[in-house]
Amino acid sequence: IYSEYYNQLVDTSEKFDNYLSSFNRYIRGTHKDAWIKRLNESKDLLSLRGEYTALGFDESKIKDTFLSFIADPDVFVENKNKLFTKSELNSAHNLFDNLEEHPLTERQREACVYDEDNVLVIAGAGTGKTSTMVAKAAYLVQRGFARPEEILMLAFGKDASKELEERVCDLGYLNGAVIRTFHSLGKEIIGCYENRATNVSVLASDDA
Numbered sequence: 162i163y164s165e166y167y168n169q170l171v172d173t174s175e176k177f178d179n180y181l182s183s184f185n186r187y188i189r190g191t192h193k194d195a196w197i198k199r200l201n202e203s204k205d206l207l208s209l210r211g212e213y214t215a216l217g218f219d220e221s222k223i224k225d226t227f228l229s230f231i232a233d234p235d236v237f238v239e240n241k242n243k244l245f246t247k248s249e250l251n252s253a254h255n256l257f258d259n260l261e262e263h264p265l266t267e268r269q270r271e272a273c274v275y276d277e278d279n280v281l282v283i284a285g286a287g288t289g290k291t292s293t294m295v296a297k298a299a300y301l302v303q304r305g306f307a308r309p310e311e312i313l314m315l316a317f318g319k320d321a322s323k324e325l326e327e328r329v330c331d332l333g334y335l336n337g338a339v340i341r342t343f344h345s346l347g348k349e350i351i352g353c354y355e356n357r358a359t360n361v362s363v364l365a366s367d368d369a
Contacts, residue, residue, distance in 0.1 A: 163209065167218045170206045180225055186306060187245055187276035188238045190270055197234055204231060208227055215272035232263045260299055260332075261292045271299040276306065291321065295328045309337030316342055 177200065184192075190191045210245075213220060230237045250257075250270055257265040257273065265273070269289055273296050284290050287315045294314055295351075301307040314329070316322040319342060326340045341349075 163212050163216055164218075166206050166209055167216075169214050170203060171222045173200065173203050173206075174222075174224040175336040177227045177230070178224040185245075187249075187274070188241055189276065189278050191278050193234055193238045196230065200227075200231060202249065203227075204351055209230060246271070246274050249304075253304070256300060256303060257296060260296050261289075265289070265292065267295055269293045269296065272299045274339070276301075291324060291328065292323065295335075296319045298329065299332055302334055309335050310339075313346075314338060315346060316340075 177196075177219055186191065209216050210220065253270070253274065257270045266289070267299045269292065272280060272293050282290070284293075297315065298307075298309075298312050301312065304308055312335075314325055316325055322342045322345075329338055329340060348361075
C-alpha cells in the first residue's frame with residue numbers, strides 16, 4: 162500500500178511540475194486556491210515520507226516545485242509572481258515606452274502586468290488612468306492572455322468613454338474590445354433581461 166501511495170505522490174508531483182512549467186502567466190488567487198484544493202490529498206501522502214524512506218523509495222522523484230507549493234502556497238505564489246512580473250516588465254519595455262505620447266511610469270507598468278483577479282488602482286485626475294487602461298488592454302492582447310473581444314472597458318462619462326474609444330481605435334489589434342459607459346452597459350443588460358428598451362427616469366435628469 163505504501164508503494165501505491167508513493168507512486169501516486171510522484172505522479173501528482175510530476176503533473177504539477179509539468180503544468181507549472183507551461184503556466185507562463187501571473188498566478189492569480191483563484192489559481193492558487195484551485196491548486197490547493199486539488200492537491201489537498203497530497204498532504205496526507207506526504208505525511209508518510211518517513212515510511213517511504215524506511216522502505217528505500219527514491220524521494221528525489223518528488224519534485225521540488227510541488228514540495229515548495231505544498232509547504233507554503235502563499236510564499237510560493239508570491240515568489241513566482243515577483244519573477245514573472247520582473248520578466249514581463251522587461252519584455253514589454255518597448256510597448257510601455259512607445260504606446261502613449263509619454264512612456265508609462267513604473268507604477269502604471271506594474272498595474273498593466275499585475276493580472277490578479279481584481280486590481281485596484283487609485284489615481285488623481287490627469288495622472289494617466291486612461292493611458293493605463295489602454296496599455297493594459299494592449300499588453301494582454303499582445304501577450305496572448307486575452308482576445309480583444311474578451312475585453313470590456315468602462316468609463317463614467319461619455320467624454321471619457323469617447324477618448325478611450327479613440328485611443329483603442331488607433332491600435333488596430335484592439336479592434337473588437339468593447340468600450341462603454343457604466344450607464345450604457347447597465348441599460349443594455351436591463352434591456353436584454355427585460356426584453357424591451359429602457360429609459361432613464363425623469364428623476365435622474367430633472368433638477369427639481
